[in-house]
Amino acid sequence: MKNRGIFIKVFTYTIISILLLVGVTAALFSQQFRSFYKTTQTRQIIASYQPLVERIQRNNHSDIAEVAQRFYENNQSFEFIITDKDGGLIYATPNADTPDSFEGDFYYVVHNDENFSIVAQSMTGLESFYRDLIVRGVAVFAVMLALCLVCAFVFARQMTKPIKRLADSAGRMANLEEVPPPSERKDELGALARDVYFMYDKLKETISKLEDEILRERELEETQRYFFSAASHELKTPIAATSILLEGMLENVGDYKDHPKYLRECVKMMDAQSELISEILGIVSLSDRKIVPVPEKLDIRHTVADMMSDFQTLSEANGQRIVTDIPDGYTCLADPKMLQKALSNVILNAVQNTPKGGEIRIWSEPVAEHYRLCTLNTGTRIDDTVLPKLFDPFYRVDKARSRKNGRSGLGLTIVQKTLESMGVDFALENTPDGVLFWMDLPKA
Incomplete structure (x- = not known):
């Protein structure tokens, strides 16, 4: 779950942003569709009842009921009433409600002048169009929602994939494991990955140098210990031999009474040790770059x-x-x-x-x-x-x-x-x- 955390966050933020955008867009378009529908419906209602108005006006407002009856016989899907200027009922279709007992869902004044008024109580054939429009709108919204989910998934995956790869590489770098070079991306993530890999490479190089330096110091310390041990051994033996010769001469023991002979031996050994010490000092000077x-x-x-x-x-x-x-x-x-x-x-x-x-x-x-x-x-x-x-x-x-x-x-x-x-x-x-x-x- 830890490795997928950033993906879930990016996906969630992306889908919420897209849904808000789609929701606002759908609300604006639905308002526009509703206004368009009402305007179109109004125009169609007026256009549908215009022949009735014109016939009544041609007959000089006489026999309004007879003209309305003939209009209804040709348009039996229309429900309407005609009232005079005082609100009295002149004509009403069989299923229409009178002004005193109106309980319908639709009431629209098609025509109103000083002589008569026509009130439509039924909608025209736009209802099916409106329902189809709603169904299509819902379908389009569903398709847009599905596309939003797919796009959000692809976007979140493409955005988080290099980040997850970089996080995984950084974790392996922290454990000093081998990490392959980053891909040649040209964006900021690619630059970040290259910088991290460069720092990791420099860190490995520094650690390697430190390890080599530590190993060299240990070898140097070991060499120095060996050198001092060997040097002390090389110097101790002739010094002990010289001491024995000198003590023998001081005590006049046996052959040591021949002082000139054994003094020459002592001088010879001291010359050898002096040469050895000179060689040691020369090695030290070479090691210290003094020469x-x-x-x-x-x-x-x-x-x-x-x-x-x-x-x-x-x-x-x-x-x-x-x-x-x-x-x-x-x-x-x-x-x-x-x-x-x-x-x-x-x-x-x-x-x-x-x-x-x-x-x-x-x-x-x-x-x-x-x-x-x-x-x-x-x-x-x-x-x-x-x-x-x-x-x-x-x-x-x-x-x-x-x-x-x-x-x-x-x-x-x-x-x-x-x-x-x-x-x-x-x-x-x-x-x-x-x-x-x-x-x-x-x-x-």
Whole structure:
């Protein structure tokens, strides 16, 4: 009943308005018909008795009764009386009432002069016409009433259908359900429906953004908790080891009496921790956008060649081979220090994770408006579920060997933050030949 409420109201108001209009129109026309009928009846009565008046006047008002009798014999449906100037009865038809005993329903003075008066007491043949006119009027009114009901129903339905649809859509919008776009109406209801749908679309977009923001905040909080937990673990172990060494030297216990040897060990561990802290601070600065990249035109081949000397000795010690294939003329726009920092961590990660005797390939190729710089360490593969985690701070695939290899677990995190700050797309993925890391550097 709730969904049909507005339809019933509109239908009721419409039918009442139309009925009032039809009623007033019928009343006005019935009054006009009644006046027309009376005028026509009067004219017909006068015209019907005019021959009697003329005959009486031609006979100089003599033998009025005889003239009236002959008139009645020819018009036996007429009932009338003739009186003199004093009201005395001159002639009366058999069924007519005298002036003293008149009880009929019709009394009309047809003619009246100083000599005689004719009073008609019966109506002419317009009664059937009048009855037919009334019947037809009632029939027309009934048809008009039926048409009014149909028109009111159609009008109310057409008026309330878009409103009901809009109300239904608004209810579904309130429950954040999917709502189809409104129809292309050109009137105010269409404009209202489009405005409501626009607000609903904006509301969904805002809610989606808020949900994404909440999810991002939760992920950020989770990442921060993990980062602080991992950082405290990474710093706690060497600090505890340094404390043990210092306490042993203070107590002159066993081998700890050789102070220079173990002091050098303490300094070495402190240098490692100082480097780790510097990396952490660098990641924080990149995350807070405190480091702003300053792009310059760089030759990719020369940039990579200048860095290879740092890794050539390490790769040769592992029996690895580094192969580069970067054509001349590949010039990109990038911050030189940030690019070298990211690239050095990528190459170091490749050297550390390529098996002994393996090959590391570095090449570049054009991709749309970029030069894609690729680094492939062959003979290795990483579980696809682990790949995204490699960019998390202090995450290591092989936790047992990580410290022995001098890995801090921040290399790929630094790469990620550096390239994101530079606005460079990158990815780490498995290929049939090994693990591939690529970055898209914008062409100069």
